[in-house]
Amino acid sequence: MSIPLSMKGIGDGLLVTVPEGTWSVVRPSLLQAIDERSDFFRGAYVALQMANRSLNAAALGGLRDELSEREIVLTAILTTSKQTRVAGADLGLALEIPRPNIDQDFELDPIESDLEGDEAVLLHRTLRSGHSIRHPGHVVVIGDVNPGAEVVAGGNVVVWGRVRGVVHAGATGNTKAVVCALDLAPTQLRIAAQISISPERKGKPRPEMAMLKNGQFVAEGWEHN
Amino acid sequence: MSATVVTVTSGKGGVGKTTATANLGTALAEFGQRVVCIDADIGLRNLDVVMGLENRVVYDLVDVIEGRCNLRQAMIKDKRLKDLYMIPAAQTRDKTAVSPDDMIRIADELRPKHDWILIDSPAGIERGFRNALAPADLILIVTNPEVSAVRDADRIIGMTEAEGKEEPKLILNRVRPEMVRRGEMLRAEDVLEILAIDLIGVVPEDEGVLKASNHGIPIALNGRSKAGRAFRAIASRLMGDELPLEDFEAEGGLFNRLTRMVKTGGQPA
Structure with missing residues (x-):
């Protein structure tokens, strides 16, 4: 496994920490890290820990689509950046870890x-x-x-x-x-x-x-x- | 005195929820209990048909919720038994017309004047099921001895656990003893191995059930029917009688094993 990925289980989903760095570098390496574990991620509900990274709706929407092509559902964005929060809200993403589904509690x-x-x-x-x-x-x-x-x-x-x-x-x-x-x-x-x-x-x-x-x-x- | 709210559910459709609700309601009322049966399958009303009360329906559950009538007006009195009532589902609406809070409110309004409130849940795991589950004090899961029905029952049990409800009790319906003897049908033990909850009754397959449903006369009124007797026995057990489970499956051993299971709370010895 070449690229490390920090994640933890949250009920029926996963919380993945997006590494620091320039988005144009981080984005492909995040996707590659996920592709290396495609069996594990397929069908998963994922929340992303973005810290203070600032992303616009187009960038975030693009990432969501990439994940969706990999059969991964992006459910939430955790961030302190105002722009990212607004972008997440526009895309209908949760801004905190969603309460687990009733039957997967x-x-x-x-x-x-x-x-x-x-x-x-x-x-x-x-x-x-x-x-x-x-x-x-x-x-x-x-x-x-x-x-x-x-x-x-x-x-x-x-x-x-x-x-x-x-x-x-x-x-x-x-x-x-x-x-x-x-x-x-x-x-x-x-x-x-x-x-x-x-x-x-x-x-x-x-x-x-x-x-x-x-x-x-x-x-x-x-x-x- | 406050009523016990019993929700009859299954996950899978066609396993006998409505039949069980109608028959348990009838049997409890025959034992002198004050009973209300509520059809929570909004849009697919049929408890009224099975109970033979279809032609008396004027108001329904959604009318009560939306304030077009009071609860009393929607309660249809049974033809035969004096303390048995039925509240029909709306036929022209869907599940979204009712919320879990509405069901809790209605159940609470009915509690003081009755002993049992039986709720016939719709199939599935969506809104309608959650509505039916919300006010439940006791959940009865109806299943058939077939793999797909057991799988769905298992899912429903998991969902009731997540709701923090007490562990449901199981009704194994439509058992065909001769098939079980030939090893062609799941045995009660096989079903319990997966579901691991208390079995409150085994109901044998009985042609009379279908005939009775079509005529709107619950089979529990027929003392000669095996299925009718099984439903009456379940009603007795709900009232606290410790009747042993009937042996529909085999002549020998299983009877004793099932009896033992009931006594030890569903754990196969």
Whole structure:
């Protein structure tokens, strides 16, 4: 990954910090950074932290259109610049972090992670159909991931429960990411850019850990050893 | 004495919300309770048809909200039971004519003089559903033993959680025991594994339900119908009776398992 990007999960969306510098330089590098993580961003709701950057409506509208071409919805602009605020308001963007949608009202509690620079979140609940969690770090769920629910994580996904929905680990391109669950039978499992469909289960469910080995999905027993 | 507001909802259409509302209302009224059923499906009115009161509709819910009549005038008295009333939906308007606050206001106005207010929610997850949900003290989710209905029920449960409502209770409707026995239909256990909420009743598929709906005579009035008995049993459970769940699925084991589930609050033992 060549261009670093500072972001954090906010409920069902992401808050991305736009780096300092000249707009004509920052804009293409921001888009490139997003393109490098296109799997992770596809379908995301994004708020941009713009600090005191001054942009007119044309520049901001152009950025929104670029994001929209990448299937990213720009929802909000956080800024102290008056011009940018006016431009954002003209485009119908929120000027503060939007209240999470009623059905996606999650507390994402950051927890300690031993991987430096990686944040992790803990969800102590069952994710039901329609729920979507998107986080740049690791995601730990204590509960089930039901059919129709979705977890997209930049890092690993650990579920203390049943996985029946869609889980995407390493969505920012990390092929070393893993998915662990007590009962792993997702509708679809993705790691980095690879997609797999669970085989029909035979026998009793057991804890499993799925990962990529030489570009192929493998699931191993997730046990003490 | 203040009424309990029960919202009957499902997400998916056609699973039996209106049938359940009409039958639970009828059964509760037969047990001597004072009941009002409200059709919150503005624009697709049909609770009045199922209850056989279509030809008595003069004013509707939107008329009350917009002040063209008072609440009393919109309440249609049932033909058979003395303490059963129904407030019809407007047929010519849409969901935007009603707000969640309107529903809360109407429910609050009805509470003092009744024991139960049953709200028939529209399908879907939009405005109409939110209107129906707003005043609810108790939510009944109706689902069928089929994957798509269960998926939608799961979504609805998630949305009620986000609203801070108490955990809904589940009615599993249109179960066909012979298909379950052949392994061709989801079992109650399979549905509960996903939804993980309390099961308050299992209603078997019954041709009589359709006939009764078409004639405007709720099946709960028919003591010989299995579905009618199932709805009466759910009404009893709403009133606090701890009836065991009927065994429609198999001869042996499952009955005991379901009974145990009810006692332990829906957690399969």
